[in-house]
Amino acid sequence: MARIFAVFQNLGTLALLAIAFPFNLTVVLAALLWNMVSKPFQKPVVNPNPKNIMLTGGKMTKALQLARSFHAAGHRVVLVEAHKYWLVGHRFSNAVDRFYTVPAPQKDPEGYTQALLAIAKQENIDVYVPVCSPVQSYYDSLAKPVLSGCCEVFHLDADETKMLDEKFAFAEKARSIGLSVPKTFLITEPEQVLNFDFSNEKRKYILKSIAYDSVHRLDMTKYPMESKEAMAVHVRSLPISEENPWIMQEFIPGKEYCTHSTVRNGELRVHCCCESSAFQVNYENVENPRIFQWVNHFVKELKLTGQVSFDFIEAEDGTVYAIECNPRTHSAITMFYNHPKLADAYLSDAPDPEYPLQPLPDSKPTYWLYHEVWRLTGIRSFGQLQRWINTILRGKDAIFSISDPLPFLAVHHWQIPLLLLNNLQRLKGWIRIDFNIGKLVEIGGD
Secondary structure (H helix, E strand, O other), X not given: OHHHHHHHHHHHHHHHHHHHHHHHHHHHHHHHHHHHHHHHHOOOOOOOOOOEEEEOOOOOHHXXXXXXXXHHOOOEEEXXXXXXXXXXXXXXXXXXXXXXXXXXXXXXXXXXXXXXXXXXXXXXXXXXXXXXXXXXXXXXHHHHHHHOOOOEEOOOOHHHHHHHHOHHHHHHHHHHOOOOOOOEEEEOOHHHHHOOOOOOOOOOEEEEEOOOOOOHHHOOOOEXXXXXXXXXXXXXXXXXXXXXXXXXXXXXXXXXXXXXXXXEOOEEEEEEXXXXXXXXXXXXXXXXXXHHXXXXXXXXXXOOOEXXXXXXXXXXOOOEEEEEXXXXXXXXXXXXXXXXXXXXXXXXXXXXXXXOEOOOOOOOOEEOHHHHHHHHHXXXXXXXXXXXXXXXXXXXXOOOOOOOOHHHHHHHHHHHHHHXXXXXXXXXXXXEEEOOOOXXXXXXXX
């Protein structure tokens, strides 16, 4: 039955993408024609100190955005991805000069490092900016000492990455420097949850995998559950073990936020903050001074250099609690699509009174059109439809750019279809398509 469902799921999605293809092709061809006509009237960008930049994470929109920002500032961009994603649509961006694939770091760490080193030497790379997937950030930190002899590596050291990515260690570090975090307990076996004394707790708890888990990350089950028997069944169904520890974290009701920060020697260079949710694909900058102060204190105290993203809860009394840190680029970086100084914030050692950069006042909220189209199927009221229309009219698709339209066509009608065809061949289904990170989210996937 599962295989039959997988066949219909993949074929049905391919058919829908095929229906959309002529419309997208028309838009992209019109944009290409406009670029041909207008190019003679555009003043070329000349950077007095151009650099060769290597970016990984080529399948993800955040890598495309950084490539465009570096290119717009007059730098040359080399884009890299794992062999599995040789088909990435972003390789067709006019911001990308060269594209390479490398071994998946979790399968071949040494091969991954040596492949990056070979590319850095061949392309005379000046600065390597990892755009990491969750499983990749630590391997980039391990590669940093090897690559540092060839180019600057704008990334955290291995011990920093390990601490920030490990939810329990991060919470303990934040608490030790006087910052607010929820109560957090390390869980290595289900019995710890089942035997926990919840009677004196004012709030409920949730369980989170310390290692990135694309499936269970959306499970927001509250503990204790009403039925002890149901709770035992549920907790024991989770892959909790000494080798795969989880955390049990206090669930604080309130408004969710996410942030992106680019940091050099503890100085915030780039910062943005957005309202968030469990599956976030809409980004609009909001001012939250308490979150800014929390982040600024944390990165300055630890003297970090690299990219860090935080998830926060703002409680009803206004207190902000950091619930986790992701030591890598956040997709909210797409809000900087029109900021002329983003590249310098990454590359320059010189101070700037504008730091930390925030999205420009005229920056539109970003979204992914195909995610919004999917949301249409869940609209049940006129009010919901109005909000959906407002999202489209007020915002901007994060992939499409009139000056660089090919990635939009290639992601939706090359990259994703080829991934679907691969799953169809293997009679394998998927949970959802994430156009933001350019992949099919699957049980046991990367």
